[in-house]
Amino acid sequence: MNASILPDIAAQATCQPVSLGWVGMYGIALPLMFHAQRIRASADAGVSLDCGETRGIHMSRLYLALEAFEHQPLTPALIRQVLQGFLDSHEDISTCAYLNLHFELMIQRPALISALAGWKAYPVTLSVKLHQKVFHVELNVEVSYSSTCPCSAALARQLIQQQFVQDFADRPLKHEDLLTWLGSTGGVVATPHSQRSFANLDVRLNEECDTLPIEALIDRAEAALGTAVQTAVKREDEQAFALANGQNLMFCEDAARRLNLAMKTLPWLSAFKLRVTHAESLHAHDAVACSSWNW
Incomplete structure (x- = not known):
């Protein structure tokens, strides 16, 4: 069947004239390139639907725009480029583009x-918005x-002091005995x-x-x-x-x-x-x- 004659219900149907602040998709599986790592990420992508007479956005256009992250290192410039693509593909109905990227950054620690x-994994979320050329990045x-x-440390020290008084009240203090006492569970009681x-x-x-x-x-x-x-x-x-x-x-x-x-x-x-x-x-x-x- 010729794709040009496939029905577009979103374009044909009428709707109540109400604008929407955010329309898009949550939980899109996505590979990212960051600091020479290939990272498995999850993306939330959306735009505003400012034209209340338009029933819906073109979600597939947002999805396809995310392909840029597969081939280029993740930078603010690349993210802005992708968000601008969101807006360009919804030129007549949207003025705001949004993107959240969720992933874990692996860092080797000595x-x-x-x-x-x-290796340690650090959960990271990037929340980005492009509105009328104003670009916000939150990390x-x-x-x-x-x-x-600190409170339990002070209480523990007090118990150790009390145990010391009890154990050495009638004994002369000798360096060897004190050293042994400090290394025993009977001395450091808390x-x-x-x-x-x-x-x-x-x-x-x-x-x-x-x-x-x-x-x-x-x-x-x-x-x-x-x-x-x-x-x-x-x-x-x-x-x-x-x-x-x-x-x-x-x-x-x-x-x-x-x-x-x-x-x-x-x-x-x-x-x-x-x-x-x-x-x-x-x-x-x-x-x-x-x-x-x-x-």
Whole structure:
């Protein structure tokens, strides 16, 4: 059958004259090229339907425009080109184009002391909008880390002090005995609790930013927190991690403030919001703190 005579019901049918802010598709499977990695991604693609008399958009045109990501490295320029394609293919009915890209960025991380290394997956979402030549890029990243509770550390130290008084009340202090006591479970009777924690970071890139500084954002966040979760480790790495946790006690409020100050130093962002979640090992609920700047 000749394709030119196939019925186009969307064009023929009448509809109520109501414009729609977003029409498109969610969950499109898509390969991306980023930093020499081929990444499996999921895309949400859409446009505004400003012409209320038009029943629907051409979703296949959006889908086909996404093919550009298969062959070129992911950059703000490429994303803008794709969104402009969305609008060009809906010239008479749409003024806004939208795209969300969801993927995991794999980064190899070295161990703290040993020569081992391993891969970590960081969930990433890019949310992009093009409206009347104004181009917005927002980047969301999740970073996992370890947090040790300052309160439980103080309570543990108090119990150790009490045990020390009890064990050495009637004994002379000898270096050898004290060293043995410190290395025994009978001496260090309590330890502080720690938990895996998560920082969810949303940043808006400057218009002048011509790259996607995802790894730089992750590096800055992990440096500010000081106790990023590890990959492959030996005992010396685990000991170094225990030392980092012991010297880096923090409530969720502390973590949020550290990230706030660290992110304000990044020259390529114009706004951010963040949320830290400490998945409590003491309680059955989470401890959460949020912060924002220019958002």
